[in-house]
Amino acid sequence: MNGRPHVTLEDVAQMASVSLATASRVINGTTRVREDLRDRVLSAAAHLAYTPNAHAQALAGASHRTVGVVCHDVNDPYFAAVTHGVMRVADENRMLVMLASTFRDPEKEIAYVSMLRAERASAILLVGSAFEDRAWERAMAAEIEPYRRGGGKVAVVSRHRNLRVDTVLPDNRAGAQALAEALLRLGHRRFAVLAGPRSLTTVLDRIDGFRDGLATAGVELSERDIFEASSTRDGGYAAANDLLAARHRATCVFAVTDMMAIGALTALREAGRSVPDDVSLAGFDDLPVVRDLSPSLSTVALPLEQLGEQAMELALTGRAGPGARSRSRRLAAEVVLRGSTARRRRR
Amino acid sequence: MNGRPHVTLEDVAQMASVSLATASRVINGTTRVREDLRDRVLSAAAHLAYTPNAHAQALAGASHRTVGVVCHDVNDPYFAAVTHGVMRVADENRMLVMLASTFRDPEKEIAYVSMLRAERASAILLVGSAFEDRAWERAMAAEIEPYRRGGGKVAVVSRHRNLRVDTVLPDNRAGAQALAEALLRLGHRRFAVLAGPRSLTTVLDRIDGFRDGLATAGVELSERDIFEASSTRDGGYAAANDLLAARHRATCVFAVTDMMAIGALTALREAGRSVPDDVSLAGFDDLPVVRDLSPSLSTVALPLEQLGEQAMELALTGRAGPGARSRSRRLAAEVVLRGSTARRRRR
DNA sequence: CTGTTAGCGCATTCAA
DNA sequence: TTGAATGCGCTAACAG
Numbered sequence: 001m002n003g004r005p006h007v008t009l010e011d012v013a014q015m016a017s018v019s020l021a022t023a024s025r026v027i028n029g030t031t032r033v034r035e036d037l038r039d040r041v042l043s044a045a046a047h048l049a050y051t052p053n054a055h056a057q058a059l060a061g062a063s064h065r066t067v068g069v070v071c072h073d074v075n076d077p078y079f080a081a082v083t084h085g086v087m088r089v090a091d092e093n094r095m096l097v098m099l100a101s102t103f104r105d106p107e108k109e110i111a112y113v114s115m116l117r118a119e120r121a122s123a124i125l126l127v128g129s130a131f132e133d134r135a136w137e138r139a140m141a142a143e144i145e146p147y148r149r150g151g152g153k154v155a156v157v158s159r160h161r162n163l164r165v166d167t168v169l170p171d172n173r174a175g176a177q178a179l180a181e182a183l184l185r186l187g188h189r190r191f192a193v194l195a196g197p198r199s200l201t202t203v204l205d206r207i208d209g210f211r212d213g214l215a216t217a218g219v220e221l222s223e224r225d226i227f228e229a230s231s232t233r234d235g236g237y238a239a240a241n242d243l244l245a246a247r248h249r250a251t252c253v254f255a256v257t258d259m260m261a262i263g264a265l266t267a268l269r270e271a272g273r274s275v276p277d278d279v280s281l282a283g284f285d286d287l288p289v290v291r292d293l294s295p296s297l298s299t300v301a302l303p304l305e306q307l308g309e310q311a312m313e314l315a316l317t318g319r320a321g322p323g324a325r326s327r328s329r330r331l332a333a334e335v336v337l338r339g340s341t342a343r344r345r346r347r
Numbered sequence: 348m349n350g351r352p353h354v355t356l357e358d359v360a361q362m363a364s365v366s367l368a369t370a371s372r373v374i375n376g377t378t379r380v381r382e383d384l385r386d387r388v389l390s391a392a393a394h395l396a397y398t399p400n401a402h403a404q405a406l407a408g409a410s411h412r413t414v415g416v417v418c419h420d421v422n423d424p425y426f427a428a429v430t431h432g433v434m435r436v437a438d439e440n441r442m443l444v445m446l447a448s449t450f451r452d453p454e455k456e457i458a459y460v461s462m463l464r465a466e467r468a469s470a471i472l473l474v475g476s477a478f479e480d481r482a483w484e485r486a487m488a489a490e491i492e493p494y495r496r497g498g499g500k501v502a503v504v505s506r507h508r509n510l511r512v513d514t515v516l517p518d519n520r521a522g523a524q525a526l527a528e529a530l531l532r533l534g535h536r537r538f539a540v541l542a543g544p545r546s547l548t549t550v551l552d553r554i555d556g557f558r559d560g561l562a563t564a565g566v567e568l569s570e571r572d573i574f575e576a577s578s579t580r581d582g583g584y585a586a587a588n589d590l591l592a593a594r595h596r597a598t599c600v601f602a603v604t605d606m607m608a609i610g611a612l613t614a615l616r617e618a619g620r621s622v623p624d625d626v627s628l629a630g631f632d633d634l635p636v637v638r639d640l641s642p643s644l645s646t647v648a649l650p651l652e653q654l655g656e657q658a659m660e661l662a663l664t665g666r667a668g669p670g671a672r673s674r675s676r677r678l679a680a681e682v683v684l685r686g687s688t689a690r691r692r693r694r
Numbered sequence: 695c696t697g698t699t700a701g702c703g704c705a706t707t708c709a710a
Numbered sequence: 711t712t713g714a715a716t717g718c719g720c721t722a723a724c725a726g
Contacts, residue, residue: 005497006467006497006498006703007493007497008702008703008704009703009704010703010704018712018713019712019713019714020703020704020705020713020714021705021706021712021713021714021715022711022712022713024704024705024706025705025711025712027704028705030705030706031711031712032711033711033712034711034712037711037712049489049492049493051461051464051465051493052465052703052704053406053465053467053702053703053704054402054465054466054467055401055402055403055405055406055411055466055467055702055703055704056402056406056702056703056704056705056718057703057704057705058402058704058718059400059402059403059406059702059703059704059705059717059718059719059720060703060704060705060706060717060718061704061705061706061717061718062704062705064402066445066466073431074421074427074430074431074434075424075427075428075430075431075635077422077424077427080421080422080424080427081422083421083422084420084421084422084448087421087446087447087448088450091448091450091455096445096447096459096462096463096466097445097446097447098413098443098444098445098446099434099444099445099446100434100443100444101431101434101438103435103438108438112443114398115441115443116443117398118398118399118400118401119401119402119413119443120353120400120401120402142396145396146354146396146398150352150353150354151353233635233636233639262636262639263639265639266638266639269641288422288580289580289609289636291613292580292609292610292612292613292640293639293640293641294616294640294641353719355718355719355720356719356720357719357720365696365697366696366697366698367697367698367719367720367721368696368697368698368699368721368722369695369696369697371720371721371722372695372696372721375721377721377722378695378696379695380695380696381695381696384695384696399719399720400718400719400720402718402719402720403702403718403719403720403721404719404720404721405702405720406701406702406703406704406718406719406720406721407701407702407719407720407721407722408701408702408720408721408722409720409721409722695726696725696726697724697725697726698723698724698725698726699722699723699724699725700721700722700723700724701720701721701722701723702719702720702721703718704717704718705716705717705718706715706716706717707714707715707716707717708713708714708715708716709712709713709714709715710711710712710713710714
C-alpha cells in the first residue's frame with residue numbers, strides 16, 4: 001500500500017470540525033452524539049469515502065472479524081462444499097474468511113496456521129484430515145497451543161488426535177462399515193478398495209470401518225485388495241488401472257472418496273468394464289455431482305456443508321483458552337445406493 | 348481475541364536482553380546483527396512461541412501480504428478452479444488470500460469489497476461476471492476508486508464495463524461463436540440455448556457470440572429458443588425441463604455453462620432423451636469433471652486456473668493508483684468436441 | 695552494529 | 711456529551 005495516503009479518521013474529524021474521539025464514536029455508534037455533530041461526521045466520511053483501517057482497529061483493541069480456514073485443496077468439491085458452509089455462517093456474522101489451500105502439503109498446513117496466527121484471526125478452522133505423523137502433530141500443536149493461549153479459538157473438521165480442540169466429526173468409520181454391510185447384502189464377497197494416502201486419518205478410518213463391516217460376514221480384506229493413490233480424481237483413475245493390471249477379481253470396488261470413484265469410473269469404462277454389470281463401484285462423501293454421473297454413484301452421504309457450518313459455529317461460540325473443555329459434534333453418514341452398485345450376478 | 352495477552356516483540360527483546368529495534372531486525376532479517384545477539388533473540392522468540400502481530404506490522408508501514416478475492420460461489424467448480432489458480436500464485440508469493448463468496452448476490456459483492464478495503468488488502472480480485480446494472484456499477488466504482496486512490500491494486504476476471512482496472516478476459520464471445528460454427532458443421536440447424544441470468548455480462552457475451560456464429564450460416568436464434576435460469580446445475584436442470592415442456596424441436600442444445608449442462612444432461616436422461624442420439628448438448632468452461640460424464644461433454648475449454656493465476660499476477664505487478672493505464676489479457680477459448688454432440692441424423 | 699524514539703490509525707480511558 | 715491524551719505492537723528513521 002503506497003500511493004497517496006489513505007483517508008483517516010483524523011481527516012474525517014477535521015472536515016467535520018469535531019475531535020477524533022467524537023468521530024470515532026459516531027463511526028462505531030458506541031455512544032450517543034449530538035445529532036448535528038453526528039450528521040457532520042457521517043457526511044464527511046461519505047464525502048471522503050472513508051473506510052476504517054481494520055489494522056488500526058485491531059491494534060487498538062477492537063476485536064477483529066476475521067477467521068482463518070485451512071483446507072487441503074479448494075479445487076476439490078469436498079472442500080469446496082465444506083468451505084461453502086463455513087462461508088455461510090461467516091457471512092451471517094459479518095466475518096471475513098482467510099482461506100488457505102495447502103495443496104495437500106502437510107508442511108504448508110503448518111505454515112498457514114502460523115500466518116493466520118500472525119493475522120490474529122479470531123478463529124482458525126482446520127478442514128480436512130490430519131496426518132498420521134508424530135512430527136507433524138507436534139509441529140501443529142506447537143502452533144495451535146500458543147494461539148489458543150493468546151485467546152484464539154480453534155475448530156477442526158475430521159479427527160485430529162492429540163489436538164484438544166473443538167471437533168466436527170463425520171462418522172467415517174461407521175459410514176464405511178454400513179456401506180460394507182449394504183454391499184454384502186447385494187451378494188458381493190470379493191472386494192477391492194481404492195484408497196488415498198494411509199497417512200491421512202480419514203483414509204484409515206474409512207478403510208478400517210469397511211474392513212469391520214466385511215468382517216461381520218466373515219469376508220476378509222487383505223493388503224493386496226487395497227490400491228493406494230492420491231485422494232484425487234486422477235488418483236482414483238490410477239488406482240483403478242492398477243487394480244485392472246493386477247487382474248483383481250473383485251466384483252465390487254470401494255473408493256474411499258467420491259473424487260477417486262469418479263476417476264475410477266472413467267478408468268473402468270475406458271477398459272471396457274461396465275459399471276455396475278461387470279463390477280459395482282461405490283464412493284464416499286456424496287459430492288453433488290455424483291448424482292449426475294451415469295451410472296449415478298452409490299456412496300456414503302455426508303452433510304458436507306453442515307460440517308463447515310458447525311465448525312464455524314463451534315469457533316464462534318467457543319470460549320477462549322486451552323482450559324476450555326473441547327466439544328465434539330458427530331455427524332452421521334448415510335449409505336445411499338444408486339446405479340453404480342448392483343446385486344452380484346451369477347455367472 | 349481476549350484471554351492472556353499475546354507475546355510481543357518487547358517480551359522477546361527483554362528476554363534476549365536487547366533493544367526492541369534489534370529484536371525487530373533479527374526477526375525481519377533486514378540488517379546484519381551480531382551473531383550472538385541474533386541467536387539470543389531467535390531462541391527467545393522460539394521459546395516464547397512468538398509470532399509478529401501482522402496488524403502492528405501493517406500499521407507501522409510494512410506492506411501487508413494479504414489479497415482479497417471476491418467470487419460468486421466457492422462451491423461452483425468454475426470459481427473453485429479459478430480460485431485455485433489465484434491461490435497457487437499467492438502461495439508462491441507468501442501471501443494470504445481472503446476469499447469471499449457472494450452467494451450470487453450483487454449487494455454482497457460490494458459489501459465485501461468494502462470490507463476488503465478496510466482490511467487494507469494489498470490487492471482485490473473480482474472473479475466472475477459483472478452485473479449489467481447501472482446502479483450496481485456505480486456503487487462498485489464508488490468502492491473501487493477510493494481503494495485504488497489509496498494505493499490498492501485491482502484486477503478482475505471477466506468483462507467489467509466502466510471499471511478501468513486490470514482485466515483477464517476469457518474470450519467468451521469468440522468461444523461461443525466458434526462453438527456455434529462447429530455445431531453447424533455437424534449438420535445442426537435447430538438450436539436452443541440454456542442461459543444463466545441475462546444480468547451477467549458473461550451470459551450476454553456467450554449468447555451473443557453463439558448467435559453470431561449461427562448467423563454465419565443464416566440460422567437465427569429467437570427469444571423463444573432461449574431458456575433462462577440460474578447459472579447452476581439446478582438451473583440447467585430446470586431450463587432443460589422448460590425446453591422439454593415447450594416441446595422445443597432443437598437437435599442441439601447449448602448450455603452457457605458446464606454446470607448448467609450437467610443439470611441438463613440429467614434432465615434429458617430422466618426424460619428418456621438420449622444424448623447425443625436424440626439431442627446433442629454442449630457446455631462452456633470445460634470443468635474438470637465433464638470429461639468423466641457419460642457421454643463426456645462437448646464444451647468450450649477455458650484455461651480456468653490460468654485465469655486466476657494471471658489475475659493474481661496482474662495484481663502483484665500492478666502499479667498502484669488509478670493513473671496507471673489498465674492492462675488487459677485476453678485468454679483464448681477452445682472448442683472441444685466430445686461424446687455429447689453428434690452429427691445430426693436424418694430421420 | 696545497536697539503542698532510542700517517533701509515529702502508523704484507532705478505541706478508550708480520563709477530564710472538562 | 712465532548713475533547714485531550716494514552717497506548718495497542720511494530721518499523722524505520724535517527725543518533726550513538
